[in-house]
Amino acid sequence: MIEQCHQLIDYFNRTLSQEEQQQFENHLTDCPSCQEELLELQLLTEDLPYLSEEIDVPSDMKSRIFATIDELATPVNSPETIVPTPLETSERPKQKRFNFAIPSLAAALFASIVTNAYLLNETNKEPEIAMSDVELIAQTTLASTVDDENATAVAMLLSNKGEELLIVDSTNLPALADGELYQVWVIEGEKPYPAGVLDSTKGSVSHSLKDLTGKWDTIAITIEKEPDLPAPEGSLVLAGGI
Amino acid sequence: MTVLDDTILYEKTAMQDRAAFETLYDRYEKLVYSFAFRLTNDRTIAEEVTQDVFLKLWNGAASYTDEKGKFSSWLLTMTRNKAIDEIRRLKRHDHEEMIEKDSLIEQPGSTEAQVEWNEKRSDVHTAIRELKAEQQEIIELFYFKGLSQQKIADHCKLPLGTVKGRIRLALKHLKGLIGQEGGVSND
Numbered sequence: 001m002i003e004q005c006h007q008l009i010d011y012f013n014r015t016l017s018q019e020e021q022q023q024f025e026n027h028l029t030d031c032p033s034c035q036e037e038l039l040e041l042q043l044l045t046e047d048l049p050y051l052s053e054e055i056d057v058p059s060d061m062k063s064r065i066f067a068t069i070d071e072l073a074t075p076v077n078s079p080e081t082i083v084p085t086p087l088e089t090s091e092r093p094k095q096k097r098f099n100f101a102i103p104s105l106a107a108a109l110f111a112s113i114v115t116n117a118y119l120l121n122e123t124n125k126e127p128e129i130a131m132s133d134v135e136l137i138a139q140t141t142l143a144s145t146v147d148d149e150n151a152t153a154v155a156m157l158l159s160n161k162g163e164e165l166l167i168v169d170s171t172n173l174p175a176l177a178d179g180e181l182y183q184v185w186v187i188e189g190e191k192p193y194p195a196g197v198l199d200s201t202k203g204s205v206s207h208s209l210k211d212l213t214g215k216w217d218t219i220a221i222t223i224e225k226e227p228d229l230p231a232p233e234g235s236l237v238l239a240g241g242i
Numbered sequence: 243m244t245v246l247d248d249t250i251l252y253e254k255t256a257m258q259d260r261a262a263f264e265t266l267y268d269r270y271e272k273l274v275y276s277f278a279f280r281l282t283n284d285r286t287i288a289e290e291v292t293q294d295v296f297l298k299l300w301n302g303a304a305s306y307t308d309e310k311g312k313f314s315s316w317l318l319t320m321t322r323n324k325a326i327d328e329i330r331r332l333k334r335h336d337h338e339e340m341i342e343k344d345s346l347i348e349q350p351g352s353t354e355a356q357v358e359w360n361e362k363r364s365d366v367h368t369a370i371r372e373l374k375a376e377q378q379e380i381i382e383l384f385y386f387k388g389l390s391q392q393k394i395a396d397h398c399k400l401p402l403g404t405v406k407g408r409i410r411l412a413l414k415h416l417k418g419l420i421g422q423e424g425g426v427s428n429d
Binding site: 006042048174 | 267271272273275276279280285288289292298300301304312315318319321322323326327330331356359360362363365366367370381384385386389391394402403405406409410413414416417420
């Protein structure tokens with residue numbers, strides 16, 4: 001274990017890989033000397049930010065930041081033209097009312113699917129029925145498994161005309177090394193099935209589950225070197241029950 | 243010191259008290275933004291970092307307790323973490339060198355927080371100038387550039403195993419100088 005003590009600087013400077021970071025954090029809990037040195041580094045550096053020269057803050061930065069905060073904190077409303085029929089709140093697989101704050105991209109994807117469904121059904125003059133083609137079967141928040149308080153993702157299982165679709169939208173996932181990717185899995189009991197790779201720039205994926213049948217109970221994201229392996233080989237980053 | 247203690251404001255913010263959050267925002271906006279700029283040398287990234295830090299503060303993605311030290315230190319650590327992550331992410335996309343585009347230095351501000359910051363900057367500046375050039379450099383590479391131990395070793399032509407010790411020594415020396423009012427010569 002002692003050989004990990006030399007990684008303290010790289011841990012502090014966040015240059016370790018996800019896996020190394022986790023190993024170091026495990027080491028840290030058992031190594032009083034590293035704990036002490038880390039605390040010391042934090043104390044010794046706490047004056048340094050004040051060396052920064054005062055920079056003129058853009059005059060509209062505050063309004064932009066507060067607008068973003070409001071956007072992300074306010075529950076997303078469906079387009080007005082789509083009036084969902086009252087949804088039951090009983091347990092899945094029945095429809096659920098979704099009054100949660102969906103991250104913007106997932107919301108946009110969802111709205112676009114709903115809108116498409118609506119447009120397809122517009123001619124039948126019963127707009128309420130449009131919603132029945134797209135059902136939110138389940139949604140869940142994936143939590144970090146590596147004690148990174150920032151990484152999170154929302155996963156939604158939708159049914160579009162009987163075809164199941166999984167939408168995953170992540171935020172603040174740690175940066176990947178070259179050649180790595182974020183693989184999404186749906187897990188039935190012990191058995192994982194690959195369910196798409198997160199778009200590396202948007203951090204999201206929309207994946208059809210039409211070739212898969214099962215009763216998914218967990219959704220997970222791992223770091224892999226290759227897409228759609230038969231089973232995860234890399235480290236687990238996020239997971240959540242659905 | 244400050245009218246309303248940071249910790250109290252933070253606790254109110256955690257309860258989604260918008261006014262408390264805005265007070266904290268106003269108090270630290272400039273410091274967070276300027277520090278992010280000091281680290282990234284890029285206004286756009288500095289704004290992204292600032293947004294990320296305050297968003298985490300508001301939505302509770304990052305939580306603070308007294309045990310984590312001073313609130314301001316905690317906020318600045320979050321700023322640094324996000325900034326060095328961003329620098330690294332961009333470097334992978336071939337933005338090897340980011341160049342300061344224009345002169346952005348403002349007249350010293352007059353709010354209470356800024357007066358305190360100016361005083362502190364002056365103390366730290368004085369102290370850091372007392373350090374030997376190698377010690378100043380290693381602090382720059384380690385803290386402001388966020389380089390890996392290996393890169394610092396390569397850059398300073400030091401054996402890898404001595405880097406941590408050199409960093410600690412430089413930082414301790416600096417802290418000692420800051421502690422002595424106005425700094426003293428290290429001859």
